[in-house]
Amino acid sequence: MGEVLMRLVTYDDGRVGYVTGDRVVDLGGLLVGGYTVPGTKSAMRRLLERWDQVRKALPAPAPTNSVPLASVRLGPPVPDPTKIVAAPVNYRDHRSEMAMTVDISDLAVFLKAPSSLLPHGGVVRLPYSDRRVDQEGELAAVIGRRAHRVSEADALGHVAGYTACLDITMRGGEDRSTRKSFDTFTPLGPWLVTADEAGPCDDVDLECVVNGEIRQKTNTRSLIWGVAKLVSYVSSVMTLEVGDVIATGTPAGVGPIAAGDEITVTLSRIGTLAVTVASDERGPSPTGTRRR
Incomplete structure (x- = not known):
């Protein structure tokens, strides 16, 4: 087809x-x-x-x-994954810009709340007036077959397809899963392109644009852990169910976003995810005075 x-x-x-x-x-x-x-x-x-x-x-x-x-009104391609697994520091250029001495090989993965999903065309809502929030454009893999302790050689056979993702991140000292799980902090879409149509997952061009300015530009061949290794590793820790989402990490170019911003993530052969940004007007954050 x-x-x-x-x-x-x-x-x-x-x-x-x-x-x-x-x-x-x-x-x-x-x-x-x-x-x-x-x-x-x-x-x-x-x-x-x-x-x-x-x-x-x-x-x-x-x-x-x-x-x-x-x-039609599009929703997240999978509106109810049992889990969203995300890869921290999975591009070397991002490790350098964050001035970190560790990467995914040291940190493994973290979880984002499924309730943080947002569809294409949705509005990212900034939670607090005193906290920096950044955009992180990513390739996301969606699981198509239950995966439990699968080998790296077999891992891609458990992937249904791919979609664009934004891992919206509040900076601060809280745990990653907290800072990245606010409602609206995981835009996903606009659709799921099946693995055979998407082509090689280790050769996808990624471009993230904020208000017409290119902030992030890379190819997934630069991932430290590719999709197969990620699926294999994660399945050795937790069983991956059909529809689960793995966000594969973001390259250099992470930057702050503000109310009124327009953000797009374009993946070659897959499509463009677009969202806007607004303030939730809650006032200052009640947590996290360190490492802002």
């Missing part, structure tokens, strides 16, 4: 579809029981669980099963 048939989206009230041209084709018919099955899993997670079985049976676009892309 062509590339446009592999851009999977969650849209409107939890529906799933694929994007072809300027239309979204609904895939609810591929879900056992359709959208009406009670339970806690999103339609996207249910679709990914069956993807190997249904991928060759995608319906062709027709007036009865598709709507204009411009008319």
Whole structure:
């Protein structure tokens, strides 16, 4: 199938579809029981669980099963991962700009709250008036097969596909998982491009732009730990479930963001994630007087 048939989206009230041209084709018919099955899993997670079985049976676009892309409200591609795992200091140039002597090989990974997810077109809300908040553009991998202690050689076979991510980060002395888990601090999207369509995950161009200025520009070949090593390692610590997200780390060019800013992350062969920034107007932070 062509590339446009592999851009999977969650849209409107939890529906799933694929994007072809300027239309979204609904895939609810591929879900056992359709959208009406009670339970806690999103339609996207249910679709990914069956993807190997249904991928060759995608319906062709027709007036009865598709709507204009411009008319839908996109959600995060996977709105309910059981976990978001993130890689700290996974580019050497970022380690240098942060003046750190350690990287992912020393720090391993950390978790972000799934409640921090934000869709394409959403608004990042800055929590406090006295804290610096930075943008961090990243490639994110989405798990497509349950992974428990998988080898590096087999790891990519457990990846459903890739999407763009922003790891929004408040600076301070609190634990990473706190500073990076505020509501709206994990924009994800606009869609999930399946692994076969996205091409080699170790050769993806990444560009992050704030208000028209390029802040970050790299290729994932510069990752310290590539996607395969990340999936293998994380699966040796915690079982990865279908729909779980691994944010692979950010390159140099991290910088402060402010209310009114417009941020985009563009990944070659995958797409562009765009968000804006606003203040939550809570006043000063009640925590963290050190290491600001």
